[in-house]
Structure formats: C-alpha cells, structure tokens
Amino acid sequence: MADVNRGNRPLSPFMIGPYYRPQxxxxxxxxxxxTGVALLLAAILVVWWLAAAAIxxxxxxxxxxxxxxxxxxxxxxxxxxxLWFHTxxxxxxxxxxxxxxMEMNAVHSTGWxxxxxxxxxxxxTLFFV
Numbered sequence: 001m002a003d004v005n006r007g008n009r010p011l012s013p014f015m016i017g018p019y020y021r022p023q024x025x026x027x028x029x030x031x032x033x034x035t036g037v038a039l040l041l042a043a044i045l046v047v048w049w050l051a052a053a054a055i056x057x058x059x060x061x062x063x064x065x066x067x068x069x070x071x072x073x074x075x076x077x078x079x080x081x082x083l084w085f086h087t088x089x090x091x092x093x094x095x096x097x098x099x100x101x102m103e104m105n106a107v108h109s110t111g112w113x114x115x116x117x118x119x120x121x122x123x124x125t126l127f128f129v
Contacts, residue, residue, distance in 0.1 A: 028115070042079035084118040092111070
C-alpha cells in the first residue's frame with residue numbers, strides 16, 4: 001500500500017530549519033567524529049615537526065615557524081581543545097557502554113558537561129603548560 005503522507009514529511013533529518021532542530025546528542029556525535037579526524041591531522045603535524053628536527057636545521061626552522069605562527073598556534077590550541085573534547089566525550093561513551101547515564105536528562109547534562117569540561121580543561125592546560 002502506498003504511503004499517502006510521503007510528500008508531507010521531510011525526507012531527511014538533515015533538513016535543518018522548519019523540519020528538524022539539531023539535538024545535543026546528534027551534534028556531539030558529529031563533533032566526536034570531527035575531533036577524531038582533527039586529532040589525526042594534528043598528529044601528522046607533530047610528526048612533521050619531529051621529522052624536520054631529524055632532517056636538518058633548515059627543515060626544522062621551517063616547520064617550527066609554521067607551528068609557532070599565529071595560525072599554527074590557533075591550530076595547536078584547537079587541537080588541544082579537540083583532544084580534551086574527544087577524551088571527555090569518549091569517557092561519556094564508555095559510561096553508556098556500561099549502561100550508565102542513558103536517561104535523557106543524564107544524556108543532556110553529560111553532553112553539556114563534556115563541552116564545558118573541554119573548554120575548562122583547555123584553559124587550565126594552556127595556563128599551566
């Protein structure tokens with residue numbers, strides 16, 4: 001039997017606007033994946049920096065200039081935030097794997113705690129390191 005209401009509903013949950021409002025769970029899930037990829041790219045930068053140090057003083061000077069420039073500093077601080085967010089959100093997922101914190105109010109509060117905690121831990125790390 002054909003679905004007569006098919007044309008009256010959105011075709012995808014990604015149709016943001018009048019049809020779909022992003023939820024903390026979906027946004028943090030997407031951010032967890034993005035920060036995972038960003039951390040891989042940051043690790044490649046660090047390996048480049050270390051390899052440049054092993055290759056020659058000129059190569060190291062070039063890599064060090066890139067990483068200590070304003071954009072390099074911005075990338076490294078962003079990577080630090082990504083590391084903290086990915087870690088805290090990963091702990092949240094581990095708790096879910098154990099069957100804890102699955103109630104909607106706990107899901108929302110731990111999600112916001114991961115976001116706030118990542119910002120706080122980034123600031124603390126920058127202050128003390």
